[in-house]
Amino acid sequence: MRSWRASRTSCPSRLLYGQAPPKAKALDIFNKGEGGFLDRDLYPFCSNISDGKVVAVGNPNAKQLIGTDGRTLKDATGKAFGKEMFEAAQKPEGTITSILMTWNGLE
Numbered sequence: 001m002r003s004w005r006a007s008r009t010s011c012p013s014r015l016l017y018g019q020a021p022p023k024a025k026a027l028d029i030f031n032k033g034e035g036g037f038l039d040r041d042l043y044p045f046c047s048n049i050s051d052g053k054v055v056a057v058g059n060p061n062a063k064q065l066i067g068t069d070g071r072t073l074k075d076a077t078g079k080a081f082g083k084e085m086f087e088a089a090q091k092p093e094g095t096i097t098s099i100l101m102t103w104n105g106l107e
Contacts, residue, residue: 030056031066045070052086075101 029035030044043058043067054069057063066074073082081101087096
């Protein structure tokens with residue numbers, strides 16, 4: 001299992017430290033993998049909270065997910081991690097949820 005920690009200059013921490021671009025621009029940047037929002041194999045992704053529809057994916061090998069229902073995503077073992085992620089997003093702000101998934105045999 002990977003452990004990762006944000007710094008003020010790493011891509012996800014830009015969001016934490018209030019340096020995020022406006023929503024429409026951010027989605028475009030995420031989809032293009034630009035602006036420092038792509039770090040090794042750590043890819044940002046975004047889904048609508050209203051319907052679970054994937055609206056941005058930083059992974060160049062997963063662009064086919066845009067427009068699909070992210071709640072239906074399953075890992076290599078068949079575990080419905082998309083549903084778990086969607087449910088975690090419904091929790092109160094500040095709640096931390098850990099979701100494990102197996103991707104290509106890696107946890």
